[in-house]
Amino acid sequence: MAQNLTESSHDRQNILNNRYALQQAEQRMEPGGTFYDGELVFTKQQVMTLFEIGDATIERYLASHDDELKSNGYQVLRGIKLKEFKDLAFGTLINEGTKTSVLGIFSFRAVLNLGMLLTESEPARILRSHLLDIVLDVMAEKSGGHTKYINQRDENFLLASFQEDNYRQLFTDALDNYVEGNKWKYGNFTNLIYQSIFKENATEYKKILKLAKKDKIRETMYSEVLTLIASFESGIAHEFEASSKRKGGKLTQREAKELISGFESHPLFKPLITDARTKMASRDLCFRDALHEKLEAYIQAVPEADFEKFLGEKSRSLEEQLSDPETLAVFKRLKDR
Template sequence: MDNNLTESVNDRQNILNNRYALQQAERHLELGGILFDGDLVFTKQQVMDIFEIGDATIERYLSSHDTELKNNGYRVLRGARLREFKNLAYGTLTNEGTRTSVLGVFSFRAVLNLGMLLTESEPAKLLRSRLLDIVLDVMVEKSGGHTKYINQRDEHFLSASFQEDNYRQLFTDALDNYVEGNKWKYGNFTNLIYKCIFQENAKEYRAILKLAEKDSIRDTMYAEVLTLIASFESGIAHEFEVASKAKGEKLTQKEARNIISNFEKHPLYKPYIVDARIKMASRDLCFRDALHEKLEAYIEAVPEADFEKFLGEKSRSLEEQLSDPETLAVFKRLKDK
């Protein structure tokens, strides 16, 4: 994983977008810095001292990873802002030159970002190791140690799960009423929907998440994926009914498969399918260390909002949600619809 941090912008950004990990890192790493604009700020000289590197090395990384470092808080101070900083940092800028008219400074995030990039620094290597330990500790603490069901900490999971269950019934009823075949058709057609949405069948998905036979696949799915599955099931059930009634008899399984194939290609669903693939692939790799190889092209850095969703104040275990009277009231309203 250490090598991944130096090579993968997504792996680096997944740490930098996790404010809970950053809070712990700031507390435990004790890198120093100067408090400026509510953030710890480091001069180039301070960063050189932290990582035991020279000016040329920093400049090389600032050039090769300019956008990434700027996005994570590296900036150049000029004019009034620089004068404010000089006054605040009085006595610490001897190596930068007190008369300089521009000064590059690193936020705490940018220092960590650089530390995850540097390959020629032993202190940077140690920092990466400590960061990974901190991230793991935070994940265990915030998730209660159950990342397999981290999806359920989303406040929208319960409603999405319940609604999907309702549309699942519509879909199985449509298979009964409008499609020929034996009991195996339920699993086969469910797998077709899964492959349309995230390119894996149930067996493949189960293996990637290391689920036991007794584990429910849908209990591990994110709310957005469940909602898209529900939308597919509802729409396909309707198409089965329309096609069967037009034909005057049940559809063959080949005819039903063609309907699902055409449904997947509908332009209405394309952005939703892409979004579901990005969320599943990116979140599972970040939170569950599970790689969906067929979705590898969709992996992105997990946004800060997702860390709030699954680790933040609003995130709660399913048991906690079910013990909340307000949540139960919403659940009852859905049931009564």
């Protein structure tokens, strides 16, 4: 994870979208505040005290990062909502002005957001350090300390892996039957598919994820990436067969490579490739601290749903999934088709 949270908006949002990290932060920090509308909130004066900054500093960040702070829980109270909050605060708003007609309040999430932005506050610097430690602790606890295979905690991984394995066989059979070449063509053409989808060959991918020689690449891939690879393999196998029959003989490797190149630029696959690149680049940076430099333009904040997918109650290790009778029954039905 990038250490300079003050500069990286997607790294800030990755922390703020991780409700497990936020829960731990609230428990460890005991920040005070007031419960309003079902959540812990803080007035501007309380935030100024917390971070040892002045009113002008807060106003400057509210102006420069308005959308970000509002999306993470900063709001301005007026009218009935302000009256309700004043009644809850029991006189603690003395420094805010008792006759104020508007009042800005920060959710705990927005307080953390501001703390990750402030460059002129020592308490904010300390908070950022604590947050990074909390995120690492939560990730280790929830993943069992094995982020290399965090992709397998997705309940869709097993099915995607099973289906991809079947389409992989179709692809290798098509290479045997319809494309000229020696045994090295399997690895070469697999790399062409990888490069079409996520711009890396197998060696580059292994290096980025720090995989051992014996590690199988596809066991580390997200279900969405496996499904897209399966679509490529199935479609390319079909095109190999059709082109070979039109030609009346096996395709040369050059002809086969041109077919694969066409898949990458096909309008049908473009949005799917973009989605796969975004998920792979963003998740690997967040969960595995692995940067795919060739996909850097696709990095976004990981949505809250992904933290539930890989760290939440529904996420389970592969061993737990394989011991589930219902899961085994599904795979038996697929195998018997």
